[in-house]
Amino acid sequence: MKRIKRFFLILTVILGYSCSSDNGQTNTVGGPEPTPEPTDPTVLQSDAATITPAETEQNISGFGAATVFRLNSPLTTSDMDKLFGNDEGEVGLSILRIRVAPDDNARAIELEHAQLAAERGAKIMATPWSPPAEMKTNNDLIGGSLKTESYEDYANYLNDFAAYMETNGVPLEVISIQNEGDYEVSYESCNWSAVQVRDFMRDYGGLITNSKLMPSESFQFRHEHTDLTLNDPVAEANVDIVGGHIYGTAVADYPYPLALEKGKELWMTEHYSTSDRSANLWPDALLVGREIHDCMTIGQYSAYIWWYGKRYYGFIGDGEEGTSSGVVTKRGYVMSNFSKFIRPGYTRIDADASPQTDVFVSAYSGEGKTVIVAINESDQTKEQQFVITGTNSTAVTPYITSSSKNLEAQETVDIESSIDAFLYLLPPNSITTFVTEN
Template sequence: MKPLPALARGLAAMALVCLLAACSTSAGPKASGPAPSGVAIWASSTDAVRRLERQADIPLSAAPTARDDAVRIDPGRQDQEIVGYGAAMTDASALLIQNVLTLAERQRLIAELFGVDGLALNLLRVPIGASDFSPSHYSLDDVPAGTSDPSLAGFSMAKPLEAQIPALQAARKVNPGLVLMASPWSAPGWMKDSGSLIKGQLKLQNYDAFARYFVRYLDAMDQALLPVRYVTVQNEPAFEPADYPGMRFAAADRARFVAQHLGPALTARGTPVGILEWDHNWDKPEEPLAVLGDSAARAHVSGVAWHCYAGDPAVMAQVHRAWPDKDVFFSECSGGDWAPDWGGSLGWMTDNLIIAPTRAGSRGSILWNLALDENHGPRLGGCGNCRAVVTIDSRTHAITRNVEYYVLGHVSRFVRPGARRIASDGGPGGLTHAAFRNPDGSLVLLAHNASKAILRLTVAGGGQGFATDIPAGDVMTFVWREQVQRP
């Protein structure tokens, strides 16, 4: 929103203060296209002085003299289609957006996060029932202890309707192309051998009921005009948290559940919904490989989702090479007080949550909470020092745009849904990068100088190119128009 003249001076002064603090004014940076014959650049620096800041355009010309360390772009070599980028609309995030902010504040933030002239986020993960970032523990079919509900007569969307669904509807109104990925943290307690949302495993006799639970949820979301495009079978199935909902679900059991229950149930439902396997860390690639190795389960699995909390991101490419017809998504990572260095988080997240997944075939990246309050909540159990994309102060309503905001913005504002990753090879030592071609023909290069020195970046491809310097630690997004017309 353009400030009124009377407010401009105050907002400018606030912006100067916010260069070193994590606060910001009421609207984030706006995207604008590349110059007709030049290269537009946006940069973030390790000292946080530049945060997704527009730089001076540089000329695009016939390909610069070839250097051995040039980044070679080939728009004709296209790979996966991009779905998008975003975060999770947890109960915590939705409650803050819906119940803490005023209507005007909420509308501004939603427009900034999801609008095409803002961050343009378009991929959201949604917990099915409570996660650790919920003020209470619940499923969508809770019954008194010692009883069960195999007919799902008690299924209810009352809790999501309090804040999560209205927040999602507001986001979808701003961005009609919003894509949802839904994940359960636990089956209802009565379906499990623990009799509780905390710990335990799904009883074999309740596999069918759990599949129907998914169907009821998907139908309810359709009725709310919030169609879900992907579901994951279980959030972090190799982990049983002690103080918030979770459920251990072994690979062989997931394969049986998908092959004999969830897959057929979603097929019978008729509306296409992709089933994503794993939804856990990089340290156990044998888990999704085992499920994909089961031919009956594999027929229903559309892809594999990954988290960041353990292991090596290189395994995403390993699994994708084994099953190249299956999609890749990066579905969760949170920063927090354990990583307070802005520049370090900027670089690590860009490399491991955006560039590495993209080069491994990922169709999108999702960070953890979209919004948390000044106390890292609201929550009940789990992470007590996690950081969200934005922090909403529950007392003052001030909005802090955290490093995650800018990491996402370096791709979400420029790489549009339907874009294709294109080949980008070479480059000087210490440079990581990924390149894209948008549906409108514009090209995007995301680059990170992970070295401790200025790097000379030379980009060449398609008979054109450009050259510039990238300061140590900087993340830069370059956008330009391809001069050669392609189909």
């Protein structure tokens, strides 16, 4: 009996001091884990994210926000610098969405915003919330429909607005015929059926020659709102870009195969969320980055346009909900991980979209550079290897937005030339943009 007790005492002492690991290292039980062996950067990893610049996807038209209905609080020059400038501490947006305003005062404010954005290199998109009241069935800016006998007048009205903008130094990139024509609301609006959209685009879209043309923007990017238009050869010929919003839209419904089959660019022209209130909350703000990732990789959209650029839920604050007026928010810095580096004219290229759990990757090329955007939604650091096939670049510069960083440049990382790859530790709940250095 004494021998048995002595055996268990010795065993307890041995286990209390050490145990043998699989690699022969000895650890103290209850002590720190052994330092893992560094990953060999010259060896390809099974969960590497492969970037293939030779395999191209959609063209990128840009990233933007709206400044509509700002009658009592127009944005300042400083605000527009923060949103559309591309220097340090600026978001670098490249698209402004304005309203086709029916009255002169509102139109002048929209023009001023457009001029300020255009001076900073932005494209301008215009959206009407309603045709003039006299053109509508209820003679009101709220609700109702465009009278059939007013179709031609309305086409000329939109074309004249585009001419007005160009005369004042701001040619439009695109004008749509209606904001959310498939959604009945109690503010400035107009209801459009799919048949009305098709008939207008078919019979009168050709009159709009001073800008590219977009059909009515569905509030949920409902395909049925524009399918009839795209399936009518005459109407389809008048469509340059198909736009829509993603309020409540399932990610699985982002793709629009018919529009892509017809060779049309897809623009996500409005979305926002106030569910987390302040745009400075983290990691809530990172959700915008994931949404942009899904829009680019799943939806194959060429443009992503947020709702208000200046608001407590926007890219610069307005002084409410813990934001400072005119100061870039966390959401703004997340957006800038895309918008500052992926410029109009870039192309999305093939990349492994989710190389490991909670890591999401998209990639783009332009101006001789490869840009990789990696999101780590985990609360753990993730080691991620990136392979850029056929690259001539020797290094990348990372830019990180996280709970403690606002698009901060990090030390360059060498690309291992033998395998065209580099390793990086993605911080918890972060978005990192890598830009190749030649």
